Amino acid sequence: MILLQLSAGQGPLECCQAVGLALKVIEKQCCAQGVKLTVIEAKELKERGCFKSVLLQLDSAQRLAKSWQGIMLWVCQSKYRPKHKRKNWFFSGQMYEVNEAQLDRGVTFQTCRASGAGGQHVNTTDSAVRATHHTTGLSVRVESERSQHANKRLASILLFQKLEALKHEHMTQQEKVRWQQHQTLERGNPIKVFKGEKFSHSHGS
Numbered sequence: 001m002i003l004l005q006l007s008a009g010q011g012p013l014e015c016c017q018a019v020g021l022a023l024k025v026i027e028k029q030c031c032a033q034g035v036k037l038t039v040i041e042a043k044e045l046k047e048r049g050c051f052k053s054v055l056l057q058l059d060s061a062q063r064l065a066k067s068w069q070g071i072m073l074w075v076c077q078s079k080y081r082p083k084h085k086r087k088n089w090f091f092s093g094q095m096y097e098v099n100e101a102q103l104d105r106g107v108t109f110q111t112c113r114a115s116g117a118g119g120q121h122v123n124t125t126d127s128a129v130r131a132t133h134h135t136t137g138l139s140v141r142v143e144s145e146r147s148q149h150a151n152k153r154l155a156s157i158l159l160f161q162k163l164e165a166l167k168h169e170h171m172t173q174q175e176k177v178r179w180q181q182h183q184t185l186e187r188g189n190p191i192k193v194f195k196g197e198k199f200s201h202s203h204g205s
Helices: 013-033 062-066 148-169 173-188
Strands: 002-007 037-044 051-058 070-075 088-097 107-112 128-133 139-142 192-195 200-203
Touching: 002 013, 002 062, 002 148, 013 037, 013 051, 013 062, 013 070, 013 088, 013 192, 037 148, 051 148, 062 088, 088 148, 107 148, 128 148, 139 148
Parallel strands: 070 192
Antiparallel strands: 002 051, 002 088, 037 051, 070 088, 107 128, 128 139, 192 200
16 A cells, blocks of 8 residues: 655645645546545645645555655745745655555554534444554544444554654654755755646656
């Protein structure tokens, strides 16, 4: 399984808008190539179509996901701040390859009652799932799907991604400095450049 995370990082609203526009492009690419795309997690802002980050699952589309890995640039006048001089908005992509056989290793699952808002659609079975990683103590709770099986799978994927992020946090200071330098260099040479409100793609320098 291939996961792809798009992130605006610490960037302003315009970078979050770029993530939303990139998501639409990826959806079109997947549709054209017959690739099944699932949005695992989306951190959307109040402004429509703006995302702090999105985590996507692509079925057997390593090449497509890899083409979105790295720093990307959107060159456009801000619609939120029309008089703003800045026109360069950066966002990034990170691909993860998941070995599904090892996904649940060292993880405990607990089922619990989904905390729905009531009404006839409330799920009265114990379909919500909490996944806890033994070594780190990290845990996630998922109740967005109707079935326990679907929630368990989703919890596994989210936990995997959190563990990968944790690995990065625990880098040595030296590694972090090196990585930040690399990021800065990458900013000067984005892997993809998009231009204007139509988010049209032109290749990086």
